[in-house]
Amino acid sequence: MRLIFISLIALAIATAVGLGMTWTTSTRGVSFDAVSIGAWKAWPKTGTADIDPYARAAVARSGELPIGSGDGVAFLARNDEKGRPLDGRCDIAVSGITPAARFWTLTLYDTQGQLVSNSLQRYGFTSQEIVRNADGSFEIRIAPRSRTGNWLPTGGLDRYLLMMRLYDTPVGVSTRSQRDAPMPAITTVGCP
Amino acid sequence: MIRWLFAILGGLVLGGIVHLVSVLALPRVATKDAYSRLAPITNVNAVAQLPAAEPRNALLPFQDPAFATAVCRYDLSSGPLKFSVPVSQAYTSVSFYTRNEVAYYAINDRSAGRRIIELDLMTPEQRAELPEDEEITAADRLIIESPTPTGLIIIKALAAEPDLMPQARASLMAATCRPQSDQASR
Numbered sequence: 001m002r003l004i005f006i007s008l009i010a011l012a013i014a015t016a017v018g019l020g021m022t023w024t025t026s027t028r029g030v031s032f033d034a035v036s037i038g039a040w041k042a043w044p045k046t047g048t049a050d051i052d053p054y055a056r057a058a059v060a061r062s063g064e065l066p067i068g069s070g071d072g073v074a075f076l077a078r079n080d081e082k083g084r085p086l087d088g089r090c091d092i093a094v095s096g097i098t099p100a101a102r103f104w105t106l107t108l109y110d111t112q113g114q115l116v117s118n119s120l121q122r123y124g125f126t127s128q129e130i131v132r133n134a135d136g137s138f139e140i141r142i143a144p145r146s147r148t149g150n151w152l153p154t155g156g157l158d159r160y161l162l163m164m165r166l167y168d169t170p171v172g173v174s175t176r177s178q179r180d181a182p183m184p185a186i187t188t189v190g191c192p
Numbered sequence: 193m194i195r196w197l198f199a200i201l202g203g204l205v206l207g208g209i210v211h212l213v214s215v216l217a218l219p220r221v222a223t224k225d226a227y228s229r230l231a232p233i234t235n236v237n238a239v240a241q242l243p244a245a246e247p248r249n250a251l252l253p254f255q256d257p258a259f260a261t262a263v264c265r266y267d268l269s270s271g272p273l274k275f276s277v278p279v280s281q282a283y284t285s286v287s288f289y290t291r292n293e294v295a296y297y298a299i300n301d302r303s304a305g306r307r308i309i310e311l312d313l314m315t316p317e318q319r320a321e322l323p324e325d326e327e328i329t330a331a332d333r334l335i336i337e338s339p340t341p342t343g344l345i346i347i348k349a350l351a352a353e354p355d356l357m358p359q360a361r362a363s364l365m366a367a368t369c370r371p372q373s374d375q376a377s378r
Contacts, residue, residue, distance in 0.1 A: 006199040013203025018210025026218060049296045049339070057215045059293050060222035063229050064254045065346060068287035068298025074254075102283065102302070103352070105258045113253025115245055121354075123247075123257045128352040165256060167283060167350075168300050 026057040037178050039186045040075040040164065044172045047073065064113060072101070072167035073175075080186045086162065088116075088144060088154030090191040094162070095139035096184035101169035103127045106140065108152055109161045116160065118153040125150060138184075162186070219292040226252055226293050227265070227344060234265040237273060239347070239367045244357075258352070260360035264345040264369035268338060272314035272372045275345060279307055280363035283350035288313070290340040297336055304334075311336055312372065313345070345369060 032052050035042045046055045047069040059066055067074050079085055086092060098104050107124035110116055115123045125140060130150045132138045141147040144156045154160060164183070171181045219225070229251055234240040241262050245255040255261070266273050277284060279301035286309055287298040299309065311334035319337055347367050349360035 002195075006195050009196075010199040010203040010206065013200060014206030014210050017204060017207025019214060021207070021211040022214040022218065025215065047295045047298070049294055051294055053215050056292065056294065057218040060219040060225040062253055063224050063226050064252055065226045065287075065289060065293060065344070066295050068285075068289075068295035070298030070303065071285040071287050071300060071348070103350070105256055107256060107258075109254060110248075114250055115247045115255075115257060117247035123245075126258045126350070126352050163254065167285070168302060 022057070025054050026061045035175050035181075037075070037181055037183045039077045039079055039081050040183045041077070042073050042075045042171075042175075044069060044073050044175065047071070048173070062113065067165060069172055072165050072169055073171050075164045075166070075183060077162040077164075077186055080188045082188070084188055086142075086160050086186075087188070087191065088142075088157035088160050090143070091147070091189040092142040093139055093187050093189050094142065094184050095137070095187070097137050097182050098127070098164070098184060099166060099169060099171045099175075099181035101127075101166035101171065103168075104164060104166045106152070106162065106164045108142065108154065109163060110157060111159055111161060113161075116153075116155040116157055118155045120153060122153060125152065140184075141189075226289070227291055227342075230263055230265060230344065234263055236265055236267045237369060237371055239264045239364075239369055241361065241364060256348075259348040259350055260357060260364050262347045262364040262367055264347070264367075266313065266338075266343055266345060266369065268313065268315050268318065268341045270371055270373065272312055272318050273369055274310075274312055274372050275367075275369040276308055276310040277347050277367035278363060279304070279309060280349040280360055282352050282356065282360065284309065284363065285348050286311075287346045287348070288336060288338065289344040289346065290338070291342045292340070293344075294339070296339055299334075310334065313338055313369075315341055 033045045046066045104127045105124055108116055130138050140150040140152055142152045144154050175181050239262050245257050285300040289295055313336050316337050347364055349363050351357040351360040
């Protein structure tokens with residue numbers, strides 16, 4: 001009797017631990033093979049046939065289609081440079097230069113990967129759309145209220161994600177550091 | 193006391209096994225993966241235009257709103273597939289995914305180096321069955337091997353500005369994907 005009881009406890013622990021770990025890893029993702037550059041993270045192997053089982057599980061669960069490595073590479077940011085989560089009520093600047101690529105797009109998503117509604121119907125920028133400084137660098141202001149220059153509205157959302165996709169780019173599996181891929185800085189300029 | 197310790201340790205070890213098995217099984221049992229989400233709006237071996245991503249309502253998460261997107265859900269069980277799309281003015285890419293969303297191949301207009309991206313998609317078995325002489329004429333034909341008999345081809349055309357979206361969409365309207373046998377029988 002006691003043996004059965006103990007076995008049941010062991011099985012219960014196994015179920016909770018096993019499925020709990022699977023849920024956590026497939027929802028939040030794990031950082032195998034991640035390339036971290038400043039506040040940005042990319043998983044170039046996710047766009048190849050060498051994708052790891054955790055990334056496969058996460059892709060199947062979320063319903064997304066990872067960008068193929070022959071197409072481009074996607075960098076995701078959840079925080080600013082100082083590790084502070086991106087807050088749609090604050091003024092946040094994305095500034096600097098980008099790695100070599102034919103073009104890039106920057107898109108603002110909510111935490112589920114959906115676009116955020118706003119009256120301008122502006123969900124991001126492409127590299128052809130933005131206003132640049134004389135030296136080719138740029139600054140994009142992400143804020144709830146209108147700003148001069150490259151303004152990306154947040155819709156007042158409290159948490160959001162930024163995704164910068166580089167298309168037709170040498171950045172990929174062999175990229176390791178800021179020197180290979182100079183990603184723009186993300187800084188929180190001010191919060192109300 | 194020692195029995196409890198065994199129960200907990202055994203539970204943790206078993207839990208690790210449950211975890212590994214469930215991670216490996218998840219792609220096969222997921223019911224809301226991209227393939228399943230696209231199945232209702234697509235026909236097999238035909239190109240369908242994907243509706244533009246809208247706030248809180250996109251069919252697939254993390255769609256890039258700067259692109260017009262079309263999809264061909266393929267099934268190679270009845271034979272190889274012929275695919276072609278004319279490149280748009282800005283940027284066109286074609287990405288191939290297995291039934292479980294592994295991106296096994298992607299090509300863009302520049303790497304294709306032509307005005308039209310044309311290729312044949314087949315399983316490794318079908319490729320092995322190709323007659324020798326066809327293998328030679330295949331030199332100027334791009335052959336892609338699909339690891340699974342079913343999967344997705346995603347065709348994307350860039351609209352560098354929102355005003356250019358109609359042009360990008362129009363270039364995808366000319367995309368075709370159809371079984372090779374259709375042509376042979378004609």
